[in-house]
Amino acid sequence: MSSSEFGTDGVPLSWYNICADLGFALPSDLSSSQSTKTADRLRIPMSLLRQERSRARWIPIPEDVVDKYRQWRPTPLRRARALEDALETSCRLYYKYEGGNVSGSHKLNTAVAQAYFYRRAGRRRLTVGTGAGQWGTAIAAACAMFGLDCRVFMVRSSYEAKPHRKTMMELFGAEVVPSPSGSTEYGRRSLASGSDTGGSLGVALAEAVEDGMAPHSAFCAGSGETYALLHQSVIGLETHMQLEELEDRADVVVGSLGAGSNLGGIALPFLGSSLRGGPKLRVVSVEPAACPKLTRGRYAYDYTDASETSPLQKMYTLGHAFAPPTMHAAGLRYHGTSKLISALYARNYLEAVAYPQKAVFESAEIFARAEGIIPAPESAHAIHGARLIAAAADRNGDPRTIVICLSGHGLLDLGAYDAFHSGEMTDVDVSDEQIESSLAALPARRFRER
Numbered sequence: 257m258s259s260s261e262f263g264t265d266g267v268p269l270s271w272y273n274i275c276a277d278l279g280f281a282l283p284s285d286l287s288s289s290q291s292t293k294t295a296d297r298l299r300i301p302m303s304l305l306r307q308e309r310s311r312a313r314w315i316p317i318p319e320d321v322v323d324k325y326r327q328w329r330p331t332p333l334r335r336a337r338a339l340e341d342a343l344e345t346s347c348r349l350y351y352k353y354e355g356g357n358v359s360g361s362h363k364l365n366t367a368v369a370q371a372y373f374y375r376r377a378g379r380r381r382l383t384v385g386t387g388a389g390q391w392g393t394a395i396a397a398a399c400a401m402f403g404l405d406c407r408v409f410m411v412r413s414s415y416e417a418k419p420h421r422k423t424m425m426e427l428f429g430a431e432v433v434p435s436p437s438g439s440t441e442y443g444r445r446s447l448a449s450g451s452d453t454g455g456s457l458g459v460a461l462a463e464a465v466e467d468g469m470a471p472h473s474a475f476c477a478g479s480g481e482t483y484a485l486l487h488q489s490v491i492g493l494e495t496h497m498q499l500e501e502l503e504d505r506a507d508v509v510v511g512s513l514g515a516g517s518n519l520g521g522i523a524l525p526f527l528g529s530s531l532r533g534g535p536k537l538r539v540v541s542v543e544p545a546a547c548p549k550l551t552r553g554r555y556a557y558d559y560t561d562a563s564e565t566s567p568l569q570k571m572y573t574l575g576h577a578f579a580p581p582t583m584h585a586a587g588l589r590y591h592g593t594s595k596l597i598s599a600l601y602a603r604n605y606l607e608a609v610a611y612p613q614k615a616v617f618e619s620a621e622i623f624a625r626a627e628g629i630i631p632a633p634e635s636a637h638a639i640h641g642a643r644l645i646a647a648a649a650d651r652n653g654d655p656r657t658i659v660i661c662l663s664g665h666g667l668l669d670l671g672a673y674d675a676f677h678s679g680e681m682t683d684v685d686v687s688d689e690q691i692e693s694s695l696a697a698l699p700a701r702r703f704r705e706r
């Protein structure tokens with residue numbers, strides 16, 4: 257197949273795998289004896305592992321998954337004319353809106369696929385750890401679609417701060433447990449130690465891994481795996497075709513960066529087409545100044561989790577011990593970056609910028625008033641990036657077509673907007689010393705190739 261296929265309704269029928277068009281292989285993961293044990297215990301279905309290693313350009317989407325996608329795909333690509341007016345720009349701005357599904361973010365694109373493959377591998381119950389709650393919500397919704405039971409370990413401090421996330425997950429039939437909990441050995445130990453009662457993502461994940469070892473169960477890793485980026489390619493495939501229908505062409509694609517799945521999802525199909533001789537374009541990653549892994553981190557082998565149980569991946573990282581300051585775009589508070597996005601950044605296929613949160617919220621407010629959608633604080637980073645790119649293009653007298661990935665809505669993040677309005681929001685600085693000291697704790701290279 258030389259190009260992507262779509263159903264008559266515009267829903268993609270295959271995922272795009274950029275590894276087919278790269279002239280290099282991704283660095284292998286390394287494993288410690290601990291992480292080999294973990295990998296064996298995780299029971300990731302072979303189907304997902306095969307996708308991760310595949311060199312095929314197009315991977316057919318199972319019919320059952322396409323059927324679920326049809327509930328909310330294709331998602332709208334809209335010209336942001338009111339925003340263009342508000343910014344007084346001559347650039348053409350578009351946004352691809354991924355917040356219109358029941359989970360409120362792009363994460364459902366991979367959650368549905370993962371639930372399907374776990375189910376087909378014979379699992380009856382999935383366990384996950386969630387921080388702010390977006391991944392837990394997406395998995396809970398996906399489990400409901402495929403008749404799987406679901407238990408979500410949610411960091412206790414956000415369980416208390418964001419009660420409506422819990423309501424949503426329970427609505428989909430998931431059981432939501434504040435972590436640390438009494439239901440796992442890891443949780444009980446953590447409770448007994450008396451420290452850390454507000455919990456952390458590391459503890460929630462460890463509890464979910466332990467609980468995932470129960471019969472017919474599996475721990476469902478997360479949204480930043482290479483196969484998750486593959487599933488997210490539906491975003492960019494649709495955008496590419498929608499722009500063609502509008503007889504326009506992207507000069508710049510902008511996305512926020514947490515692990516890299518929404519940026520990869522929208523950008524990699526465009527990048528692939530340019531690698532195959534199509535038009536060149538700029539891909540811009542926008543991360544928070546409080547968690548600046550591409551702009552200030554190091555390209556090195558590191559754990560993907562704070563508890564040092566995962567295999568090591570080569571990625572841009574601030575160190576797995578890095579504790580990002582508290583800020584409102586909780587979905588971007590991850591110390592590392594997907595290895596695929598990292599490898600592309602190392603080879604200059606993409607650009608990266610970082611901005612403080614108050615400036616980001618200012619752009620979010622302009623967007624909300626102009627376009628009538630309250631963006632997720634994560635997505636607001638992409639909006640702010642696009643605003644500055646447009647301003648620079650205007651100054652150069654060279655108006656561009658800029659596409660924003662609007663990865664989710666912010667209707668469950670109104671507390672953050674309150675903090676912005678009341679003036680309580682502050683910008684949090686990360687010092688060079690803090691980054692240096694967490695990078696000093698990177699694992700030494702004494703691990704085996706997997």
Ligand SMILES: *Cc1c(COP(=O)(O)O)cnc(C)c1O
Nearest residue numbers: 514515516517518587634663664
């Ligand atoms: C989780 C999340 C992100 C960041 O994760 P990526 O894997 O980098 O996409 C961005 N936007 C929203 C709305 C999210 O929920």
